[in-house]
Amino acid sequence: MDAPPPSLPLRFVTRNALAALPWFEVHDGEIVLSDPSVGPVIDMHTHYALPTWTGREADLSRETPDSNLLLGRCCAHHLDVRANQCFTPAELRALKRELLLGGLTGRGARGDHTAPNLARDMRSMNVVRSAVLAIDMAIPNRHPQETLRAARGRPEAVGYGSVHPRALRARERFEEQLHLGAAGIKLHPPNQLFRPDAGYAMRIYRWCGQARVPLIWHSGPAGIEPKIGQYFAQLRFYERPLRECPETTFILGHAGSLQHREAIALQRRYRNAWLEVSGLSLGQLREVLAEADPDRVVFGSDWPFYHPVLPLAKVLLLTAERPDLRRKVLHDNAARLLDSAGK
Numbered sequence: 001m002d003a004p005p006p007s008l009p010l011r012f013v014t015r016n017a018l019a020a021l022p023w024f025e026v027h028d029g030e031i032v033l034s035d036p037s038v039g040p041v042i043d044m045h046t047h048y049a050l051p052t053w054t055g056r057e058a059d060l061s062r063e064t065p066d067s068n069l070l071l072g073r074c075c076a077h078h079l080d081v082r083a084n085q086c087f088t089p090a091e092l093r094a095l096k097r098e099l100l101l102g103g104l105t106g107r108g109a110r111g112d113h114t115a116p117n118l119a120r121d122m123r124s125m126n127v128v129r130s131a132v133l134a135i136d137m138a139i140p141n142r143h144p145q146e147t148l149r150a151a152r153g154r155p156e157a158v159g160y161g162s163v164h165p166r167a168l169r170a171r172e173r174f175e176e177q178l179h180l181g182a183a184g185i186k187l188h189p190p191n192q193l194f195r196p197d198a199g200y201a202m203r204i205y206r207w208c209g210q211a212r213v214p215l216i217w218h219s220g221p222a223g224i225e226p227k228i229g230q231y232f233a234q235l236r237f238y239e240r241p242l243r244e245c246p247e248t249t250f251i252l253g254h255a256g257s258l259q260h261r262e263a264i265a266l267q268r269r270y271r272n273a274w275l276e277v278s279g280l281s282l283g284q285l286r287e288v289l290a291e292a293d294p295d296r297v298v299f300g301s302d303w304p305f306y307h308p309v310l311p312l313a314k315v316l317l318l319t320a321e322r323p324d325l326r327r328k329v330l331h332d333n334a335a336r337l338l339d340s341a342g343k
Contacts, residue, residue, distance in 0.1 A: 042334035045300025049110040051143035056106030060150035068112035113304040133186040136162035165201040190229030197240035209248035220257030235262035
């Protein structure tokens with residue numbers, strides 16, 4: 001995989017500064033994809049407002065002037081580091097405070113992480129469909145149901161449900177979410193505090209295989225979560241499900257995060273393993289595109305943490321001379337995955 005041309009910058013003082021790259025421009029104060037040759041994009045990793053511990057959920061139908069993303073428009077955007085390393089120490093402290101206080105109160109930036117705001121940011125990058133991922137928490141919550149209901153009325157959104165592996169009436173919750181239109185299931189071992197190879201999680205994987213819907217994990221330690229979360233995300237815990245549930249399609253979200261090489265090895269070893277590349281540094285993404293099976297790699301942004309311009313710029317830089325690979329990663333692989341759900 002070729003390195004990006006040395007004349008192109010990799011570090012930008014603000015989000016709009018990425019307009020220095022040849023594919024983007026700033027229109028009316030917002031960065032947009034301006035090169036029609038890039039074609040349509042599918043984003044396999046987005047969220048509406050993250051869940052709370054109080055049951056107070058944001059109004060997901062509300063549009064506001066600013067999406068108020070967690071890596072804000074005035075923050076530096078670096079392509080040669082992992083996305084979570086773009087935050088300065090002060091910005092990272094503010095992020096953690098926002099996640100904690102917002103989770104406790106339901107207030108803060110979550111109020112801007114809504115369905116129309118996601119759709120607006122996606123249109124700016126020619127994203128034609130987005131997988132919107134719910135996260136079921138250990139305490140009673142309606143986040144999966146609210147996510148699926150909000151996505152169901154929007155043609156650009158594909159809702160993914162979530163069932164906590166230790167939830168009471170887990171099968172009932174799973175079936176309810178399929179009825180609400182879930183095209184897949186999201187599990188987050190660090191946030192839900194479980195090992196991916198736990199017996200109680202294996203049943204959910206088998207249900208997904210029986211229903212022919214994919215399961216997307218958060219995979220790998222990100223380096224900024226608590227130590228217990230880093231433990232649950234270790235890639236060695238993901239192999240048993242891949243091996244024992246060959247009928248289930250698994251998407252390794254963030255392509256293993258800090259353990260991307262282990263994720264590449266799993267994807268090459270198991271035909272039911274896919275890689276989603278949100279959060280990777282340019283160097284990590286280069287290795288994924290060079291070494292993984294290119295037919296099972298999909299694009300993701302992790303909105304509302306990051307604007308889709310950040311990961312999109314990395315893919316465009318690394319596929320400048322490979323239009324076929326670009327189209328696979330940005331659109332065709334995900335289209336095949338989404339269109340096969342439930343069939």
